[in-house]
Amino acid sequence: xxxxxxxxxxxxxxxxxxxxxxxxxxxxxxxxxxxxxxxxxxxxxxxxxxxxxxxxxxxxxxxxxxxxxxxxxxxxxxxxxxxxxxxxxxxxxxxxxxxxxxxxxxxxxxxxxxxxxxxxxxxxxxxxxxxxxxxxxxxxxxxxxxxxxxxxxxxxxxxxxxxxxxxxxxxxxxxxxxxxxxxxxxxxxxxxxxxxxxxxxxxxxxxxxxxxxxxxxxxxxxxxxxxxxxxxxxxxxxxxxxxxxxxxxxxxxxxxxxxxxxxxxxxxxxxxxxxxxxxxxxxxxxxxxxxxxxxxxxxxxxxxxxxxxxxxxxxxxxxxxxxxx
Amino acid sequence: xxxxxxxxxxxxxxxxxxxxxxxxxxxxxxxxxxxxxxxxxxxxxxxxxxxxxxxxxxxxxxxxxxxxxxxxxxxxxxxxxxxxxxxxxxxxxxxxxxxxxxxxxxxxxxxxxxxxxxxxxxxxxxxxxxxxxxxxxxxxxxxxxxxxxxxxxxxxxxxxxxxxxxxxxxxxxxxxxxxxxxxxxxxxxxxxxxxxxxxxxxxxxxxxxxxxxxxxxxxxxxxxxxxxxxxxxxxxxxxxxxxxxxxxxxxxxxxxxxxxxxxxxxxxxxxxxxxxxxxxxxxxxxxxxxxxxxxxxxxxxxxxxxxxxxxxxxxxxxxxxxxxxxxxxxxxxxxxxxxxxxxxxxxxxxxxxxxxxxxxxxxxxxxxxxxxxxxxxxxxxxxxxxxxxxxxxxxxxxxxxxxxxxxxxxxxxxxxxxxxxxxxxxxxxxxxxxxxxxxxxxxxxxxxxxxxxxxxxxxxxxxxxxxxxxxxxxxxxx
Numbered sequence: 001x002x003x004x005x006x007x008x009x010x011x012x013x014x015x016x017x018x019x020x021x022x023x024x025x026x027x028x029x030x031x032x033x034x035x036x037x038x039x040x041x042x043x044x045x046x047x048x049x050x051x052x053x054x055x056x057x058x059x060x061x062x063x064x065x066x067x068x069x070x071x072x073x074x075x076x077x078x079x080x081x082x083x084x085x086x087x088x089x090x091x092x093x094x095x096x097x098x099x100x101x102x103x104x105x106x107x108x109x110x111x112x113x114x115x116x117x118x119x120x121x122x123x124x125x126x127x128x129x130x131x132x133x134x135x136x137x138x139x140x141x142x143x144x145x146x147x148x149x150x151x152x153x154x155x156x157x158x159x160x161x162x163x164x165x166x167x168x169x170x171x172x173x174x175x176x177x178x179x180x181x182x183x184x185x186x187x188x189x190x191x192x193x194x195x196x197x198x199x200x201x202x203x204x205x206x207x208x209x210x211x212x213x214x215x216x217x218x219x220x221x222x223x224x225x226x227x228x229x230x231x232x233x234x235x236x237x238x239x240x241x242x243x244x245x246x247x248x249x250x251x252x253x254x255x256x257x258x259x260x261x262x263x264x265x266x267x268x269x270x271x272x273x274x275x276x277x278x279x280x281x282x283x284x285x286x287x288x289x290x291x292x293x294x295x296x297x298x299x300x301x302x303x304x305x306x307x308x309x310x311x312x313x314x315x316x317x318x319x320x321x322x323x324x325x
Numbered sequence: 326x327x328x329x330x331x332x333x334x335x336x337x338x339x340x341x342x343x344x345x346x347x348x349x350x351x352x353x354x355x356x357x358x359x360x361x362x363x364x365x366x367x368x369x370x371x372x373x374x375x376x377x378x379x380x381x382x383x384x385x386x387x388x389x390x391x392x393x394x395x396x397x398x399x400x401x402x403x404x405x406x407x408x409x410x411x412x413x414x415x416x417x418x419x420x421x422x423x424x425x426x427x428x429x430x431x432x433x434x435x436x437x438x439x440x441x442x443x444x445x446x447x448x449x450x451x452x453x454x455x456x457x458x459x460x461x462x463x464x465x466x467x468x469x470x471x472x473x474x475x476x477x478x479x480x481x482x483x484x485x486x487x488x489x490x491x492x493x494x495x496x497x498x499x500x501x502x503x504x505x506x507x508x509x510x511x512x513x514x515x516x517x518x519x520x521x522x523x524x525x526x527x528x529x530x531x532x533x534x535x536x537x538x539x540x541x542x543x544x545x546x547x548x549x550x551x552x553x554x555x556x557x558x559x560x561x562x563x564x565x566x567x568x569x570x571x572x573x574x575x576x577x578x579x580x581x582x583x584x585x586x587x588x589x590x591x592x593x594x595x596x597x598x599x600x601x602x603x604x605x606x607x608x609x610x611x612x613x614x615x616x617x618x619x620x621x622x623x624x625x626x627x628x629x630x631x632x633x634x635x636x637x638x639x640x641x642x643x644x645x646x647x648x649x650x651x652x653x654x655x656x657x658x659x660x661x662x663x664x665x666x667x668x669x670x671x672x673x674x675x676x677x678x679x680x681x682x683x684x685x686x687x688x689x690x691x692x693x694x695x696x697x698x699x700x701x702x703x704x705x706x707x708x709x710x711x712x713x714x715x716x717x718x719x720x721x722x723x724x725x726x727x728x729x730x731x732x733x734x735x736x737x738x739x740x741x742x743x744x745x746x747x748x749x750x751x752x753x754x755x756x757x758x759x760x761x762x763x764x765x766x767x768x769x770x771x772x773x774x775x776x777x778x779x780x781x782x783x784x785x786x787x788x789x790x791x792x793x794x795x796x797x798x799x800x801x802x803x
Contacts, residue, residue, distance in 0.1 A: 018610035026622050031629045039629045152779070156716065156772035158723050160743055161764045168750045179751075266617060266728060285621050286729050293622055300615035 005309065012305040016089070019301045023294050024085045033060035033080070040288065058097070058291070059083055084294070093295040097287065102295050106277065112182055113264030113276030115192055120199045121261055125254060128204055129243075132211030137238060139216060148212070154205030162202040163271045170194055180273035195272045199265060214249045218242045247318040255311040259303035263296070326391045326405045330646040332573050332653075333387045339576055340384075359705075362784035367518070367526035369780020374530040375773040379568050386413040386569035389642075409642035413569075417562055420545060423458035425557035431758050432548045434460030434470060459549045477547065478540040485539030489532045496524055552758040554746065560759050563737050564766045570738035571770060574653060574722045575715040581657030586664040587707060591695050593665075594672025604669075608662040616659050617728075623655040624730040645733035652725075652732060656718060664710045671703050705785040712778035716771045723767065739767045 031039075037054040038046055055061040062080050070078040077083075084094065093102035135147045171179040177194045218224065219242055227237045264278030273279070277296070284292035315322040329337075350356040363369055390412075391405040414421055428437035435453040444450055455461070463469045500520065501511035515524045541561070544550050551560035593604035611619070631637075631648060638644040675681060676699075684694050719739075725731035726740020727747070734741060746759035 014606065015610050015613055018606065019614055022610065022614075023622065026626050030626050031633075035629050035633050039632055152775050153772060156768055156775050158720050158739075158743075158764060158767055158771075160723055160727060161768075164743075164747065164750060164760065172750070260615065263615065267724060270728075281618070281621070282728055285625065288625060290625065293618065293625065297614055297618045297622055300618050301613040304613045304615065 005313075008309050008312070012309075015305060016298075016301065019298065020085050020088060023297050024081060027290055027294055028064060028080055028084070036060075036290065059094070084291075088295070088298045093298075094291055096284070096292050097289045102292055105280065106295070106299070109264075109275055109277045109280050110262055111276075112188075112274050113262060113269065113278060115188060116195055116199070116268065116274060116276065117261035117264055119192070119196045120203075120265075121258070123196070124200045124203050124207065127200065128207035129211055129250070131204065131208045132215055133238060133243065135208070135212045136215035136219060136242070137234065139219070148209060151205045151209040151212075154201075155209070157202075157205075159202045159267060162198050163267060166194065166198040166201075167271065180271065182272075182274045191272070191274070195268045195274065199268050210253070211246075211250065214246045215242055218246045221245075244318075248315065251314050251318060252311060255314045256304070256307035258310060259307040260300070262303060263300055326393070328389045328391050328409060330389055330409070330643060331650045332577060332646055333389055335577050335580065335650070336384070336387050336573065339580055359784050361521065363780050364522040366780035366783065367523040368776045370523040371526040371530040372773040372776035372780070374527050375534065375769060376777060378534055379572065379770055379773070382413065382565055383569040383572040385416065386411045386566060388412040391640075407640050409640055411569075413565065417565065419458075420549075420559040420562035423549070423559060425456050425458065425549070425553045426454075427553070427555060427557055428756050429456055429459055429549060429553045429557075431550060431552040431560075432459075432474060432544065433552065434463060434466040434548075437552075437754075437756070456549075459553075460547060462547055473547070474544065477543045481540035481543030482536065483539075484543065485535035488539070489528075489535045492531055493528055496528060500524070551762045554742075554759050555749075560762050563742055563759075564739075564762045566737040567739045567742060567763065567766065568770070570649065570732060570736055571719045571722060571767070573649060574656070574732075574738075575718045575774070577650070577653040578656040578660070578718050579711045579714050581654045582661035582664070583707065583711070585658075586661040586710075587668060587700070587703075589661075590665040590668025591672050591699055591703065594669040595676055595691065595695050595699060601669075604665070608665050611659065612662045617725075619659050620655055620725065621728070621730045623658075624652065624725075627651045627655065641735060645736045648733040649736055656721070660714065664707070667706055667710070668703055671706055672699055675699050675702055705787070709778075709782050709785055712774070712781045715778065716774035719767065719771050719774065739763050 033055050034051055037051040037060075041050055041054060052061065060080060062078055062083065065079055065081050067075050067078045087094070091103060093106070096102050096105065131147070135144050138144045138147075167179060170176050171194065178191055180191075182188060182191050215238075223245070224237060224241060227241050228234075232240075262277065263281075264274075264276040266278040266282050268274070269276045269278035270282045280292065281296050283289075284296070350360060388411055389409050391407070391409055394406050426436060426440075429435070430437055433456065435455055438453075439451045440454050441449055441451055442454060455466070460466055460470065460473075463473060497508055497511050497515065500515055501508050504511060504514070506514075514520055515528070518525045541550050545561060549559050549561065551564065554560055554563065589604050589607075593601045627648070631644060631651075635644075638647060681694060681698055684698055689697075722731055722738060723740040723743055726738060727744050731740045732738050742759060742763040746756070746763070749756035749759060
């Protein structure tokens with residue numbers, strides 16, 4: 001088991017190097033630091049001195065890959081590639097454009113992000129799986145038909161509508177919870193309840209339909225017929241047999257997103273003014289703070305790879321036939 | 326002067342491909358059979374009718390030209406305006422040019438905000454001023470408004486009924502000729518859904534569309550049917566213009582990604598070995614970056630490129646178009662991995678089948694086998710992926726434009742409409758019509774796309790088709 005995990009982590013290394021090279025190409029080769037400086041300082045009327053100053057402040061005034069001027073190992077280390085890209089591997093993200101340490105910022109913003117994402121994930125999974133089981137239980141009836149119609153309709157509504165509409169209805173018309181904001185400690189619940197509900201509702205349509213398809217596929221299999229032939233009730237068949245066997249396809253889609261919960265939800269966090277990683281990313285995109293975007297890309301891919309690994313490990317928990325070697 | 330923007334060219338190319346494959350499929354019975362199953366689906370055909378209406382609007386909006394400048398005194402008229410217009414703009418000229426000062430409610434005759442005006446006797450008063458265009462033909466809005474609106478609605482409805490009856494008559498006549506029966510019999514068969522193609526769904530949807538569209542069209546001449554936005558633009562005009570952007574994003578993106586996904590997926594699955602390793606590495610790497618972030622990074626970089634090279638584009642419309650096209654390609658590059666993986670897995674299965682082994686034994690080349698034997702047998706996966714992706718892309722455009730990494734702010738799209746209107750619900754009094762119009766049109770478009778893609782999937786996915794055959798067999802046995 002341990003050997004398997006170590007080997008998988010080693011496999012992840014080339015992927016991370018690839019991600020790093022890709023972001024490096026995107027951020028420093030497609031556009032030179034000079035282009036970015038000109039962009040940030042305004043296209044017209046920008047002096048070369050101002051560009052030099054901008055680059056020096058951010059450490060972009062070094063050569064890309066190879067520094068002729070430096071001594072010894074400095075030839076390789078005193079370059080943009082080493083300073084900005086290689087250092088990501090030890091989670092040294094450098095400073096944002098406003099001078100704050102990105103690593104510290106990420107640590108403090110992780111909490112609020114998780115405070116939204118974890119309840120959404122758990123509640124959402126519970127609600128959608130239950131709905132899907134209900135639809136599967138009443139399959140080929142009017143309830144099932146209209147349930148699927150409702151799912152398709154809910155899938156077709158933009159997530160922006162859920163957020164804007166929910167905020168308007170619950171906060172502005174009914175005055176139940178504050179429109180936006182965040183507080184530490186237990187007080188946070190007041191601010192969190194609406195975003196959690198809205199993100200959950202926004203995900204119901206597509207997930208319910210997807211789980212329903214999985215359950216229906218399982219219901220058609222031979223072992224279910226055997227279970228019914230033994231005289232088990234439909235409830236027992238659904239919960240004890242179908243649900244258990246449907247775990248594999250469900251886990252495939254679910255476990256991989258668990259680590260990404262850290263990243264938060266871009267839209268919900270920015271609409272509700274929650275100081276999490278999602279709103280941090282949106283702010284960075286709007287301010288064109290490339291250092292932050294680069295850091296988030298790297299963290300995102302690390303978390304994704306962790307998620308893939310977790311998925312494989314979770315298979316061994318639900319399916320004794322799976323052996324990792 | 327006609328002008329073809331890059332996205333227009335690709336849209337026309339797409340249509341040419343569509344017509345070409347239509348002919349190709351029409352001559353092959355085994356391909357036609359699956360499409361007939363799509364045609365049997367009532368929900369699918371109703372959705373297709375709605376989509377067709379959207380597509381017609383989108384196509385009209387894709388015929389671009391630069392109007393000739395009016396001759397200025399003393400100079401020959403030989404210049405063209407730098408403004409790019411479309412055929413849809415020309416059709417909707419009264420909507421486009423009929424801008425007001427600021428917000429006005431749907432069908433209103435007065436502005437939504439009070440303004441200080443000078444009265445004839447010299448004193449000042451805070452009143453709701455009359456609109457410049459909405460209801461400007463009324464002498465006394467308070468008295469005449471209700472009568473004028475209901476008269477226009479009635480006229481629109483009458484026109485809709487007339488048009489609907491014409492369509493129905495054409496369909497019934499065609500059916501009557503085909504079966505050699507009289508009109509009443511043909512009508513009964515269509516109404517009861519006894520036709521193979523779901524004509525009743527198409528006609529019913531068409532009737533609903535006409536009954537909604539007729540009054541709107543009749544009213545649009547004199548009023549702002551969906552109101553006006555902050556800078557006084559007609560919201561109906563904005564929503565109609567948004568359709569093209571949504572359609573372009575939904576279709577060109579898949580067009581951009583298909584060659585990569587299909588070629589790499591099949592090659593990886595068929596050749597295996599180091600080629601497979603490289604391609605797998607490529608898509609795992611791309612896949613491991615969360616989509617939004619990769620799109621954000623690419624769009625930010627593209628923005629820098631476009632902004633630092635203003636000399637590449639003659640008009641602002643061309644710049645906005647280049648950005649739209651780039652967005653499509655970026656979305657395509659970030660979304661081909663899923664399809665590529667599916668195709669690789671399917672090719673791995675097909676490679677071991679007898680007919681491929683036979684082709685290998687006959688000495689057919691690898692490219693020949695991949696093109697002649699594997700590609701046609703994975704086309705159903707490609708088709709399902711294309712129609713399933715469409716609705717997701719339309720929704721993604723709105724979100725991306727909201728975050729600020731979507732289309733150019735000057736491009737009219739559902740995303741930019743929602744983005745500019747995001748604070749309107751927080752106003753007192755509430756301005757709801759821009760948001761409602763954008764969300765409603767987007768909902769209809771996406772819902773139609775979802776229903777149609779379900780119909781296509783049900784007809785083409787062999788697993789589902791197989792299940793249906795089993796179900797019919799079971800039903801017959803019972």
